[in-house]
Amino acid sequence: MVPDDVAYVNMWHYIYNNIRLVNYLRKVKSMDYSGKIQFKGEGEHIRLIVSESIPAEFLHEAINLAIDKARKLVGGVPLILDFKSRQLVQDDIFGLLSNVVCKRHLKIKEWRSSNEGSRELFSSMGFKTQERGRLYQGRGTLFVHRSLRSGKTIEHDGDVIVLGNVNEGAEIYATGSICVWGRLCGLAHAGCEGKDDVFIVAGCFDANQVRISDKISYVGPDTHWIGKSVKVYVAQGVIAVSELSG
């Protein structure tokens, strides 16, 4: 028979060892996950990119381990925390604040995520977030088989061809050229990532403004090619327009 007090000590010893083992395994797991955190320079800041594959329960441990590894790099530099498309909940953010940000006295320049819900959460908690970047819906040539109504936005990496009208209040952002078979009343921005050798073609041009690359042209109501078929392009660094005949 084992005396009661010895059994009691053994029990605590067993629990203690198990906790140590669990903590050790957890640390090993967190170290695995910390490898999924990237650091990237962004001007005067460092962007800490947190992969979506890290489970929420390992989030702050993995970030802490990653920061430990890059201690010299991170020291004192404002950070941008980029959670990619992860949907964060309020508890995740509280965990990050108490276990990472406050614990390490980190300066956070910006909380970033491509997830709409996470961005809303950041904003509602008063954190500085990034303006929504363009989310390109695809590549190559996009055919839109209908008119675009007010409020509709198309963001496309490539050329866009609209087989209909682009109504006032609708927007098209294309890295390539834009062709509107019907009436163009909304905003068309061709070469929105900086390409100059692109164009906008409209079956009936009725827009107030066109944009190509970083150039903007305002169109007055008395402009003679309003209501006509035109091609808008960049020539010698400025936006030029030519009427399409036939």
Add this chain to the structure above:
Amino acid sequence: MNARIIVVTSGKGGVGKTTVTANISVALAKEGYSVVAIDADIGLRNLDVVMGLENRIVYNLVDVVEGSCRLEQALVRDKRVDNLYLLPAAQTRTKDAVSPEQMVELCEALRDSYDFVLIDSPAGIEGGFKNAAVAADEALVVATPEVSSVRDADRIIGLLESEGKKSISLIVNRYRSSMVKKGNMLDVTDVSEILAVKLLGVVPEDEAVVVSTNKGEPLSMGYSSPAAKAFRDICHRILGKDIPLKYPDENEGKGFWEGIKSLFRL
């Protein structure tokens, strides 16, 4: 019965949604159909005033969804027209007082007992509009021939389409043929072409609308002004009758001398 649930919406405020809802509800009821007009503009209710039923409200839409009363208790019966009821909005609450699910439940409860349910939507594209539109099978979009109104109507039609509403029709309200002739107002064909939905009717600018609104007697009660006729035509088109579309003249029905006088005023 299997009621047709129709939302009357516009995006922009002040284009005549409430007037259109009241007049079409009255016109349908006068045709012998049982009609419930729901004011979904919680916090800014007006349909009760336009229909002249403001002094008979006891319960409202929010009371119904919160279970403070039964649906039948909140319906205000119009004594002037058979089978016309109003479900008023709460004036002291906000749009958040009702959820889309509650609105669907409410409309479905009305579906079996009435022929038509008309929902007067608030302006805007936020929760109030979504609540009003969620349960509707059909949508009547009201627009005035102004660029801002047409743009907002276009946005609303886009939202309704994205919510899967198949039957969307347009009513052009406050049309002034004299201004169109002078080129100072958008033509109905322009509006119709931009919005690219079925045109259900054109209501001319008519002083009688203001008078009837202030009196709480919708024009469809039996008046003979151009707007009253336009509302009756719209009602018949809703019922599937083939009424030819015409673009009314605001001088129509004014009489010979008034017509001559308005000609000289030009």
